Amino acid sequence: MPDGAVPVLDVKNLKTVFRTRAGDIHAVNSVSFSLKPGELLGVVGESGSGKSVTMMSLLGLLPSPPAEVREGEVLLSGRDLLKATPEGLRKVRGREVGFVFQDPMTSLNPVFTVGFQIMEPLRKHMGMDRKRARDRAVELLELVGIPDARRRLKDFPHQFSGGMRQRVMIAIALACDPKVLIADEPTTALDVTIQAQILELVKELRQRLGMAIIWITHDLGVIAGIADRVAVMYGGQIVEHGPVREVFADAAHPYTRALLQTVPKLREPRADKLRVIEGQPPILGRQPTACPFRARCPHVFDRCHRENPPRRPIGNDHDTACFWNHRTGNPI
Amino acid sequence: MSGGRKKLVEVRNLKMHFPIVGGLLRRQVGAVKAVDDVTFDIYEGETLGVVGESGCGKSTCGRAVLRLYDITAGSIKIDGTEIGKMSQTQLRKLRPTMQMVFQDPQACLNPRMTVAAIIAEPLEEHGKLSGKDRLNRVYELMDAVGLNRNFANRYPHAFSGGQRQRIGIARALALNPKFIVCDEPIAALDVSIQAQVVNLLEELQDRFGLTYMFISHDLSMVKHIADRVAVMYLGKIVELAPREALYTNPLHPYTEALMSAVPEPDPAIEARVQRIILKGDVPSPANPPKGCNFCTRCPKVMDICHKIDPEFREIEPGHFVACHLHDATMPKTRTSADQTGAAPRPEHIQQGENA
Numbered sequence: 001m002p003d004g005a006v007p008v009l010d011v012k013n014l015k016t017v018f019r020t021r022a023g024d025i026h027a028v029n030s031v032s033f034s035l036k037p038g039e040l041l042g043v044v045g046e047s048g049s050g051k052s053v054t055m056m057s058l059l060g061l062l063p064s065p066p067a068e069v070r071e072g073e074v075l076l077s078g079r080d081l082l083k084a085t086p087e088g089l090r091k092v093r094g095r096e097v098g099f100v101f102q103d104p105m106t107s108l109n110p111v112f113t114v115g116f117q118i119m120e121p122l123r124k125h126m127g128m129d130r131k132r133a134r135d136r137a138v139e140l141l142e143l144v145g146i147p148d149a150r151r152r153l154k155d156f157p158h159q160f161s162g163g164m165r166q167r168v169m170i171a172i173a174l175a176c177d178p179k180v181l182i183a184d185e186p187t188t189a190l191d192v193t194i195q196a197q198i199l200e201l202v203k204e205l206r207q208r209l210g211m212a213i214i215w216i217t218h219d220l221g222v223i224a225g226i227a228d229r230v231a232v233m234y235g236g237q238i239v240e241h242g243p244v245r246e247v248f249a250d251a252a253h254p255y256t257r258a259l260l261q262t263v264p265k266l267r268e269p270r271a272d273k274l275r276v277i278e279g280q281p282p283i284l285g286r287q288p289t290a291c292p293f294r295a296r297c298p299h300v301f302d303r304c305h306r307e308n309p310p311r312r313p314i315g316n317d318h319d320t321a322c323f324w325n326h327r328t329g330n331p332i
Numbered sequence: 333m334s335g336g337r338k339k340l341v342e343v344r345n346l347k348m349h350f351p352i353v354g355g356l357l358r359r360q361v362g363a364v365k366a367v368d369d370v371t372f373d374i375y376e377g378e379t380l381g382v383v384g385e386s387g388c389g390k391s392t393c394g395r396a397v398l399r400l401y402d403i404t405a406g407s408i409k410i411d412g413t414e415i416g417k418m419s420q421t422q423l424r425k426l427r428p429t430m431q432m433v434f435q436d437p438q439a440c441l442n443p444r445m446t447v448a449a450i451i452a453e454p455l456e457e458h459g460k461l462s463g464k465d466r467l468n469r470v471y472e473l474m475d476a477v478g479l480n481r482n483f484a485n486r487y488p489h490a491f492s493g494g495q496r497q498r499i500g501i502a503r504a505l506a507l508n509p510k511f512i513v514c515d516e517p518i519a520a521l522d523v524s525i526q527a528q529v530v531n532l533l534e535e536l537q538d539r540f541g542l543t544y545m546f547i548s549h550d551l552s553m554v555k556h557i558a559d560r561v562a563v564m565y566l567g568k569i570v571e572l573a574p575r576e577a578l579y580t581n582p583l584h585p586y587t588e589a590l591m592s593a594v595p596e597p598d599p600a601i602e603a604r605v606q607r608i609i610l611k612g613d614v615p616s617p618a619n620p621p622k623g624c625n626f627c628t629r630c631p632k633v634m635d636i637c638h639k640i641d642p643e644f645r646e647i648e649p650g651h652f653v654a655c656h657l658h659d660a661t662m663p664k665t666r667t668s669a670d671q672t673g674a675a676p677r678p679e680h681i682q683q684g685e686n687a
Contacts, residue, residue: 046522046523046524047522161613163613164613191385191386191549192385192549192551192590192593192594193385193589193590193593193609193610194385194613195593195595196592196593196595196607196609196610197609197610199595200607200609218522218523219595219597220523220597221594221595221596221597221602222595223597224595224596224597224598224599224601224602225595225596225599225602225605244599245599245600248597248598248599248600249599249600258524259523259524260597262523262524262526262527263523263527263552263597264552264553264555264556265552265596265597265598265601266551266552266555266579266591266594266596267596267601267605268598268601270555270556270575271556273531273534274527274530274531274556275527276524276527276528276531277524277527277528278528280492280494280525281522281524
């Protein structure tokens with residue numbers, strides 16, 4: 001990754017709130033991150049940690065009401081998407097930023113052929129005529145490894161298997177050569193052998209097309225295999241962020257450390273008992289004024305109940321939001 | 333390891349075929365062979381892990397073993413009693429010994445019943461306990477699975493996914509069963525909650541001497557919890573072995589590929605893993621290929637695989653495999669993997685270091 005390159009995507013201090021009858025839910029709290037050209041940023045967290053909501057906030061994909069993006073900047077090549085008009089955003093979605101969702105069945109329209117759905121962005125965004133769009137669609141299907149592509153354009157989504165459908169989704173997302181691809185749990189619904197196929201495909205496509213990717217998942221193994229950098233989310237915040245090798249080898253935040261210890265490893269000797277993180281993730285009913293992990297943290301001390309720790313640098317491009325120093329084992 | 337231990341569950345040539353009907357007269361035109369001729373034992377007090385991808389028949393197998401279906405063929409003995417052909421009325425008397433924990437804790441709990449009522453229901457159906465004793469038993473079970481007694485009168489929606497799974501486990505334990513089929517009990521839970529539930533299951537096993545059939549697609553978790561592991565592909569068990577033997581020395585090419593596909597939460601290991609990427613998708617169980625079921629995707633496929641379905645044989649003590657690569661191997665004489673003449677095993681880490 002070229003260091004110091006201008007980020008394609010720069011998110012600053014993003015806050016998203018859901019206004020419900022039962023009160024506000026603070027789903028995303030001051031999230032900041034950047035994405036350099038050609039880089040793959042992994043975002044991990046459990047359900048409810050705010051990872052999907054963050055990404056949907058970027059492109060105005062959340063229904064409003066109840067969602068409200070309260071604060072922040074989302075700079076795509078220097079332009080603030082939060083200030084863009086709905087019309088302007090529509091030009092960005094699919095054109096400059098591609099999206100791949102978790103469930104390939106519900107995100108493809110069952111009553112249109114796959115060919116129509118791949119050609120749609122090409123004709124809308126790129127102004128291609130039918131014939132050129134069809135040729136490009138064949139190219140794209142071949143790119144994502146679907147055999148007999150020209151014939152399969154006429155097939156409907158239900159005629160494809162789960163893995164093949166996810167390939168179609170990736171083809172649609174890549175149709176207009178986006179600068180950024182956001183993949184929200186794209187392999188979670190797939191079996192491991194099919195997941196391995198898709199991961200291999202993404203690695204290969206990255207090398208060939210050189211786009212920047214944000215990959216959301218709860219699977220630490222997937223992140224370890226494909227990401228350059230990783231952001232760990234908990235309670236609507238990024239609690240740790242850094243180069244993937246550093247974060248896995250020298251995790252600083254107690255949540256990251258615990259998460260890495262709770263998952264059993266296939267290629268390492270079996271542990272006698274699995275480590276557990278006691279308790280439940282927080283419900284974000286209030287603007288956080290203290291550390292969101294304090295109720296489950298083994299190293300909690302008085303300061304954690306009073307202040308929400310800001311992210312502080314602890315290494316080269318590695319930072320954590322914690323008052324505890326993992327190297328000395330003492331409060332900072 | 334299985335020497336003198338008692339077999340609690342003995343399954344022989346179990347088949348579960350679902351008919352496909354068609355035409356004007358609704359005649360049977362085919363069958364989905366969800367479980368096709370599987371044979372295995374489960375020893376008392378052990379956990380048999382069953383792994384495989386979606387559609388391989390692992391859940392059907394678990395349900396068939398408990399006779400939640402009327403099976404197509406085969407024999408199932410639980411604690412010495414043949415239940416394969418029993419009527420549901422007769423089976424009802426045996427239900428207390430065999431219970432099930434389901435995958436989706438949201439769907440398997442009645443939203444209109446309180447937790448106490450859910451856990452007490454099997455006691456009412458089968459037990460002789462009076463009102464007060466029954467409530468005490470419910471409290472006892474709630475303690476055993478780590479639920480707060482004060483929440484006994486709440487409804488399932490008030491609980492988180494992990495807690496709901498605990499309710500499901502308490503219900504399964506209510507009648508002091510010997511054998512519990514756990515069908516993907518952790519698949520719907522978050523990573524940090526999965527470990528809590530798995531530890532609970534292990535603790536309960538030690539305490540009550542339970543025997544588990546643990547069905548899961550998560551190979552890492554099965555490696556943690558199971559004593560022996562069966563790998564299923566397209567309705568058949570392709571390999572069955574003690575945990576260590578299976579994970580260090582997988583003999584079936586499908587087991588190898590499946591294990592190599594599992595991502596490891598460690599970038600250093602990930603960088604060295606040699607992945608075996610399978611081509612294509614699983615064929616339909618309504619129309620399995622001729623010969624070996626895996627022949628359409630197998631990286632080591634031979635001519636014979638397209639013609640003859642390999643036999644499920646014991647290659648080493650306790651290590652069963654159904655693959656023609658091991659046809660020449662005489663049972664129990666094999667000392668190292670190399671003798672099979674097969675390509676080198678993916679001892680991932682070592683292989684990676686040499687490369």
